[in-house]
Amino acid sequence: MDECGLVTIELTLNGGCVRLEVDPGERLLDTLRDRLGLKGTKEGCGEGECGACTVLMDGVPVNSCLVPIVQARGKRIETIESVDRAQLSALLDSGATQCGACTPGVVMSAAWVMQHPELLHTHGLRELMAGNLCRCTGYDGIIGGLAAAIEAGLARKSEGEG
Amino acid sequence: MRSSRRREGISKLTGQERYVDDLTVEGCWWGMTARSPVARGRIREIRFGRGVDWSEFVVVDHRDIPGANQVRLIELDQPVLASDRVRHVHEPVVLVAHRSRQMCRRAIREIEIVVDPEPAVLDYRIKPTPEQIQYGPDNVFKHLRIEKGDVDRALASAAHVIEGVYETGAQEHVYLEPQGMIAGEEDGVLVVRGSMQCPYYVLNALMHALGRDESHVRVVQTPTGGGFGGKEDFPSNLAVHAALLALKSGRPIKMIYDRSEDMGSTTKRHPSLVRHRSGVDSQGRLVAQDIEMTIDGGAYVTLSPVVLSRGIIHAAGPYACENVRIVGRAVLSNSVPFGAFRGFGAPQSQFANERHMDRIARTIGMDPAELRRRNLIRDGQTTSTGQVISDGTDRVEVLERALCRSGYAQKKEECVSFNAAHPYLRRGVGLAAFYHGSGFTGSGEVYLSSCVDVAGLEDGRIEIRTANTEIGQGTLTIFATIAAERLGLDESQIVIAEPDTARVPNSGPTVASRTAMVVGRLIERACDDLRRTLGLSEADTGQRLRDAIMKWWAEHPDTEPVGHARYESPPGVLWDDQTYRGDAYAAFAWATHVAEVEVDLRTFATRVVGFWAVQEVGRVINQTLARGQIQGGVVQAIGWALMEDCVWDDGAMANAQLTNYIIPTACDVPSIDVEFLENPYPHGAMGAKGIGELPMDGPAPAIVNAVVDALGVEASAIPLTPERLMELVTHG
Numbered sequence: 079m080d081e082c083g084l085v086t087i088e089l090t091l092n093g094g095c096v097r098l099e100v101d102p103g104e105r106l107l108d109t110l111r112d113r114l115g116l117k118g119t120k121e122g123c124g125e126g127e128c129g130a131c132t133v134l135m136d137g138v139p140v141n142s143c144l145v146p147i148v149q150a151r152g153k154r155i156e157t158i159e160s161v162d163r164a165q166l167s168a169l170l171d172s173g174a175t176q177c178g179a180c181t182p183g184v185v186m187s188a189a190w191v192m193q194h195p196e197l198l199h200t201h202g203l204r205e206l207m208a209g210n211l212c213r214c215t216g217y218d219g220i221i222g223g224l225a226a227a228i229e230a231g232l233a234r235k236s237e238g239e240g
Numbered sequence: 241m242r243s244s245r246r247r248e249g250i251s252k253l254t255g256q257e258r259y260v261d262d263l264t265v266e267g268c269w270w271g272m273t274a275r276s277p278v279a280r281g282r283i284r285e286i287r288f289g290r291g292v293d294w295s296e297f298v299v300v301d302h303r304d305i306p307g308a309n310q311v312r313l314i315e316l317d318q319p320v321l322a323s324d325r326v327r328h329v330h331e332p333v334v335l336v337a338h339r340s341r342q343m344c345r346r347a348i349r350e351i352e353i354v355v356d357p358e359p360a361v362l363d364y365r366i367k368p369t370p371e372q373i374q375y376g377p378d379n380v381f382k383h384l385r386i387e388k389g390d391v392d393r394a395l396a397s398a399a400h401v402i403e404g405v406y407e408t409g410a411q412e413h414v415y416l417e418p419q420g421m422i423a424g425e426e427d428g429v430l431v432v433r434g435s436m437q438c439p440y441y442v443l444n445a446l447m448h449a450l451g452r453d454e455s456h457v458r459v460v461q462t463p464t465g466g467g468f469g470g471k472e473d474f475p476s477n478l479a480v481h482a483a484l485l486a487l488k489s490g491r492p493i494k495m496i497y498d499r500s501e502d503m504g505s506t507t508k509r510h511p512s513l514v515r516h517r518s519g520v521d522s523q524g525r526l527v528a529q530d531i532e533m534t535i536d537g538g539a540y541v542t543l544s545p546v547v548l549s550r551g552i553i554h555a556a557g558p559y560a561c562e563n564v565r566i567v568g569r570a571v572l573s574n575s576v577p578f579g580a581f582r583g584f585g586a587p588q589s590q591f592a593n594e595r596h597m598d599r600i601a602r603t604i605g606m607d608p609a610e611l612r613r614r615n616l617i618r619d620g621q622t623t624s625t626g627q628v629i630s631d632g633t634d635r636v637e638v639l640e641r642a643l644c645r646s647g648y649a650q651k652k653e654e655c656v657s658f659n660a661a662h663p664y665l666r667r668g669v670g671l672a673a674f675y676h677g678s679g680f681t682g683s684g685e686v687y688l689s690s691c692v693d694v695a696g697l698e699d700g701r702i703e704i705r706t707a708n709t710e711i712g713q714g715t716l717t718i719f720a721t722i723a724a725e726r727l728g729l730d731e732s733q734i735v736i737a738e739p740d741t742a743r744v745p746n747s748g749p750t751v752a753s754r755t756a757m758v759v760g761r762l763i764e765r766a767c768d769d770l771r772r773t774l775g776l777s778e779a780d781t782g783q784r785l786r787d788a789i790m791k792w793w794a795e796h797p798d799t800e801p802v803g804h805a806r807y808e809s810p811p812g813v814l815w816d817d818q819t820y821r822g823d824a825y826a827a828f829a830w831a832t833h834v835a836e837v838e839v840d841l842r843t844f845a846t847r848v849v850g851f852w853a854v855q856e857v858g859r860v861i862n863q864t865l866a867r868g869q870i871q872g873g874v875v876q877a878i879g880w881a882l883m884e885d886c887v888w889d890d891g892a893m894a895n896a897q898l899t900n901y902i903i904p905t906a907c908d909v910p911s912i913d914v915e916f917l918e919n920p921y922p923h924g925a926m927g928a929k930g931i932g933e934l935p936m937d938g939p940a941p942a943i944v945n946a947v948v949d950a951l952g953v954e955a956s957a958i959p960l961t962p963e964r965l966m967e968l969v970t971h972g
Binding site: 122207210 | 245246248249250251252253255256257259261262264413414416417418463465466467468499711712713714864865867868871872873874875897898899903905906907908909911912
């Protein structure tokens with residue numbers, strides 16, 4: 079820690095290495111938004127309840143408002159900016175987004191579920207998505223879109239195998 | 241029917257959409273608010289602690305307001321910043337600005353607002369003492385009355401008279417994007433950008449408080465992360481606050497509420513208390529409805545008179561009854577002002593009415609569906625205000641479709657055998673039949689006199705200019721579809737202007753389920769007017785229209801071709817504000833919703849396990865968006881019915897955070913089954929009626945009716961939390 083109270087940390091952000099001077103008490107959410115200008119991640123409640131600020135840390139969804147930046151040291155962080163828009167058409171067609179404030183968090187949780195289809199052996203989609211509050215859609219648009227995206231992903235996979 | 245993709249959908253899904261908090265403004269400082277610690281009192285002193293260097297801050301109080309210290313709305317009783325007295329906890333008193341948000345937080349903690357308390361009204365249901373009077377002679381903001389026929393005589397001769405009292409609680413909007421504004425002066429013009437539903441409401445409030453004319457104020461809506469009414473009236477307050485700090489500091493100011501400040505200090509749904517006394521004949525027909533509705537207005541008048549108005553007009557439900565008396569009161573309490581929230585009084589009054597219909601059914605031993613079937617209004621019959629309904633919709637068919645789709649009759653039987661067999665789970669089925677008036681009440685749309693412009697751009701595209709906002713409901717997509725359909729163009733040829741009061745006419749607020757029906761219709765008429773301006777006929781569409789626009793620009797390089805439209809009431813719609821008689825709304829949407837619930841007698845938790853929503857909303861312009869409105873509204877109403885409980889402690893919301901103010905997650909609700917019956921409305925865009933608020937009206941009574949069906953207890957107040965249900969079941 080230098081005399082200003084800043085510490086240097088390194089992390090992998092959306093596939094690239096990042097080295098930062100940060101206040102150790104800073105929230106990962108603020109580092110992303112204010113230091114790095116990645117405004118896609120939203121703050122909905124600041125207390126880990128709504129999931130709007132969800133990012134993936136070493137592949138697992140976390141509320142970035144609850145992660146002190148020092149805990150992200152050496153970790154792999156993926157934000158909404160890393161998501162391939164080609165994967166989003168099922169969510170778009172199903173009406174998964176309305177006002178859009180919860181949406182980046184929803185998409186990150188959905189990305190996690192899609193990367194881990196084995197989760198569906200033990201959990202339902204509604205349970206897996208329960209960490210993301212949405213006040214507009216009533217969730218059918220989100221759950222329906224995610225189910226369609228998973229199905230399309232499986233179809234692509236079986237075509238590839240075939 | 242086309243179902244176009246949401247225009248800004250990809251931008252939202254990829255996180256590219258830029259909300260007010262995402263905007264970076266050079267030299268911008270943060271603004272924050274110091275608030276009243278008590279519900280009512282006289283401000284004795286404001287102390288500024290020594291924990292910060294005040295020379296680094298800009299501080300604003302009521303003395304810095306250049307115009308009137310009033311938030312301009314229906315009445316002018318709410319101050320922008322309290323001067324000598326406060327009327328609710330968290331009432332704004334002092335504003336501070338600093339370059340660092342952290343320093344602002346520290347400064348707010350250093351400000352002590354010393355208030356000598358005065359007797360506060362903490363329960364709106366209790367008659368105030370003389371020391372508690374703060375408005376008029378009796379703290380009543382508004383009295384309203386509807387009279388039809390002779391209620392007393394009809395009650396005296398009715399076969400059965402059934403009484404009931406019903407209560408609903410406050411509800412927090414929980415738009416996922418909190419309130420936020422940026423204000424700054426640009427070339428002598430004060431520009432405010434922020435999250436809002438109604439740019440012209442904000443503009444009017446700024447002009448009034450700053451003492452500026454329209455040419456020196458400009459309001460721009462930024463993409464808005466949900467509103468539900470919470471961004472109808474409140475943004476005016478925040479915009480004026482940000483503007484005051486900007487003017488005093490000479491810098492742009494950003495004010496973004498965090499969640500607890502937002503929940504603690506902004507408006508909520510009005511709590512309500514409704515009494516019913518109904519007379520029915522031996523056949524189960526309603527012969528008299530005697531209804532008293534009281535709503536808690538909170539500390540200032542804000543929108544309470546019009547919430548009360550919509551509340552009482554919907555209070556008798558979609559039924560034919562020749563003798564109706566409805567008395568409404570909006571009263572003061574020393575809580576945060578209650579404001580607009582999806583449904584605007586109608587969910588409260590129809591919760592009472594649809595619970596009461598079930599009570600009538602139980603009392604006279606009739607199936608609740610049959611009671612409604614006998615009483616639903618038929619074409620040619622009149623509502624409580626004497627409005628003749630003749631839209632051609634078969635309201636009984638709406639009911640039958642909902643019964644059929646949900647398997648209502650079979651489910652009822654299954655529940656009985658399930659309940660007999662299961663040790664601790666109880667299932668029940670309930671329904672609600674209801675309606676919602678589209679657009680402003682009574683002569684409201686005539687007074688608004690909304691305007692829309694449609695311009696032909698130099699490149700041949702069409703620009704739609706309205707002040708109506710995209711808040712998640714799909715305004716951008718719907719407007720593009722309406723104009724493209726009218727002009728025979730591809731939607732890619734339609735540009736929707738940013739809601740910027742310097743560029744768009746006042747097409748009225750984005751409220752009251754009016755955007756698609758009323759403003760959409762104005763877009764159609766402005767499109768027709770554009771064709772007239774270009775010398776075209778209504779048959780001229782597509783390429784011919786584009787050619788005419790290009791030709792116009794070649795001939796008139798300095799003047800753009802613009803079509804205008806101003807609101808005109810559909811023929812035959814007449815309303816009398818004095819007597820509350822006549823056509824309360826140009827059109828109504830009609831619905832029946834059915835809920836199936838399961839109650840766990842170990843925890844008293846109620847789960848909605850099935851939900852079916854059938855509605856007639858005119859023509860559906862976009863299936864995906866319309867279904868999303870219904871499903872989202874139903875889930876918001878499930879929260880209101882079962883879990884969303886504002887806990888009050890000396891006038892303050894004690895649970896102003898999402899940790900203990902619980903809204904439904906994906907796991908708490910079932911898939912919502914939706915069916916639309918479409919009966920095109922000739923005076924709405926493409927045949928549409930209003931849709932946004934309708935789904936807030938029916939689910940709560942349908943769910944509570946289902947709980948009553950499951951347990952046989954007369955639940956009459958929401959939210960029906962496990963605690964409240966346990967009390968009912970164990971103590972009656």
